[in-house]
Amino acid sequence: MSNSRMKQATAIQILQQFLDVAGVEGLAPLSGGHINSTFRVDAVLAGGRREKLILQKINTHIFKKPERVMENIAATARHLSGKDYKLKVMSPVPTLNGSLLYSENSETWRLFPFFGNTTCFFTAKDDETAHRTAWAFGNFMAKLGDFDAKKLHITIPDFHNGILRIKQLDAAIKEAKKDRLAQAGELLKGITEHLVYLKKMDSLPLPLRVAHHDAKISNVLFDEEGKKPVAIVDLDTIMPGRMISDFGDLVRSMACTVSEEEEDPGKVAFVPARYEALEVGFLEGLSGAIAMKEKKALPAAGPWLTLMQSVRFLTDFLRGDVYYRVRYEHQNYHRARNQFVLFLSMKRHLADRLIVC
Numbered sequence: 001m002s003n004s005r006m007k008q009a010t011a012i013q014i015l016q017q018f019l020d021v022a023g024v025e026g027l028a029p030l031s032g033g034h035i036n037s038t039f040r041v042d043a044v045l046a047g048g049r050r051e052k053l054i055l056q057k058i059n060t061h062i063f064k065k066p067e068r069v070m071e072n073i074a075a076t077a078r079h080l081s082g083k084d085y086k087l088k089v090m091s092p093v094p095t096l097n098g099s100l101l102y103s104e105n106s107e108t109w110r111l112f113p114f115f116g117n118t119t120c121f122f123t124a125k126d127d128e129t130a131h132r133t134a135w136a137f138g139n140f141m142a143k144l145g146d147f148d149a150k151k152l153h154i155t156i157p158d159f160h161n162g163i164l165r166i167k168q169l170d171a172a173i174k175e176a177k178k179d180r181l182a183q184a185g186e187l188l189k190g191i192t193e194h195l196v197y198l199k200k201m202d203s204l205p206l207p208l209r210v211a212h213h214d215a216k217i218s219n220v221l222f223d224e225e226g227k228k229p230v231a232i233v234d235l236d237t238i239m240p241g242r243m244i245s246d247f248g249d250l251v252r253s254m255a256c257t258v259s260e261e262e263e264d265p266g267k268v269a270f271v272p273a274r275y276e277a278l279e280v281g282f283l284e285g286l287s288g289a290i291a292m293k294e295k296k297a298l299p300a301a302g303p304w305l306t307l308m309q310s311v312r313f314l315t316d317f318l319r320g321d322v323y324y325r326v327r328y329e330h331q332n333y334h335r336a337r338n339q340f341v342l343f344l345s346m347k348r349h350l351a352d353r354l355i356v357c
Helices: 003-015 066-081 127-143 162-175 178-183 185-192 195-202 243-254 272-286 292-319 331-349
Strands: 021-029 037-045 050-057 102-104 107-113 209-211 220-223 229-232 239-241
Touching (some): 003 021, 003 037, 003 050, 066 107, 127 209, 127 220, 127 229, 127 272, 162 195, 178 185, 178 292, 185 292, 185 331, 195 292, 209 243, 243 292, 292 331
Parallel strands (some): 209 239
Antiparallel strands (some): 021 037, 037 050, 050 107, 102 107
């Protein structure tokens, strides 16, 4: 039996734990994710009905308690399904015995509906696409505004905890090899001068909300023309958080001239027009569901999360690249440097709007 047939047989076996499946007409891996293994399945159900599905194997090394991840996704999906929510909802398909997961041979699987006739992007082609992306995340947060965030599990503790990231950097400095510490010296000096920014942002008394925690354009499905948002996806990190986490992610990932992988820091710069499109779109999506102190904090969110990401990349570089996947020896150093350059550029352009400095 060929490998493709083996995969198809395995897919049928797993799918039969969730649905009355007669066969599989198509099975293809989906790229883009770096944590879980994802497949699109064209299934034939008993009676001949055909259905397209997303079958996913959860990386339990990252998500050590996948049942909590699924409880969060299911709870928020139920809430959104009961609201006047215009986008499609990623509601998990339960197993035949009512579980949200199926585990066998040290593998844990889950099933979602597949949203056809959609497309996704990894970068925004223009300000209008950025605006629509931000609207989708703002609207998502607004519709979950009356959900008690404290009822959700914290699936990744201290995910956006700046003070913890500073402690991790300090520990990495003490343990770093001399050559890496020497290379990072100038960058480390610059970052250290701004770490108070992370501390001040962490201390802001902002409301606890349901936050996506990975708000970027690749986690929004658009219609085939690439104009209208269809669904927010990749909900593994949905948990209690603050509005600045999601808006900060949008700004960090989208309001920059180049990606974080750029090797030439001279090409890295903040894009003010893109930022304005993101802020307007996000606020439109929220439709007024924002406290004044949250609104005042929005401009500081991008620099905060960008500096934190610079600290995380530099910490991993000093540790010997143990967390982020790298293609060459100094990639995490370049990533950290790019994020710090972007942070400084953000601060210059947003100086008159920052509530902390």
